[in-house]
Amino acid sequence: MTINDITGEIVDAAMKVHTALGPGLLESTYEVCLAYELSKRGLRVRRQAELPVFYDGIRIDAGYRIDVLVEELVIVELKSVAEICPIHEAQLLTYLKLSGQKVGLLINFNVVHLKDGLKRMVNNL
Numbered sequence: 001m002t003i004n005d006i007t008g009e010i011v012d013a014a015m016k017v018h019t020a021l022g023p024g025l026l027e028s029t030y031e032v033c034l035a036y037e038l039s040k041r042g043l044r045v046r047r048q049a050e051l052p053v054f055y056d057g058i059r060i061d062a063g064y065r066i067d068v069l070v071e072e073l074v075i076v077e078l079k080s081v082a083e084i085c086p087i088h089e090a091q092l093l094t095y096l097k098l099s100g101q102k103v104g105l106l107i108n109f110n111v112v113h114l115k116d117g118l119k120r121m122v123n124n125l
Contacts, residue, residue, distance in 0.1 A: 096123035
């Protein structure tokens with residue numbers, strides 16, 4: 001399965017979750033439901049995956065967590081906010097850089113139509 005296939009499955013699963021639940025819930029609710037839906041589709045999913053920081057040659061456990069990591073390839077950063085701000089995009093880009101992953105999805109479930117809350121981001125592709 002390619003990264004494009006994986007991101008397609010993630011978007012499709014997120015749309016299914018959003019259609020069933022609608023906007024306005026806590027981010028953690030969407031996280032659990034999305035992880036469940038992706039697992040049902042046979043994808044490997046890790047929730048709240050640890051993201052260490054390497055500084056000056058040492059590993060620092062600073063408490064950063066990736067909301068959802070799919071197939072050890074795609075970072076999914078979930079939000080349930082009125083609007084996506086530049087800092088949310090910067091956060092995902094930083095997670096991509098720190099992890100060495102190439103593709104991430106920023107998904108805001110607090111929208112009427114989920115297509116308006118989706119953003120795909122890449123790191124050096």
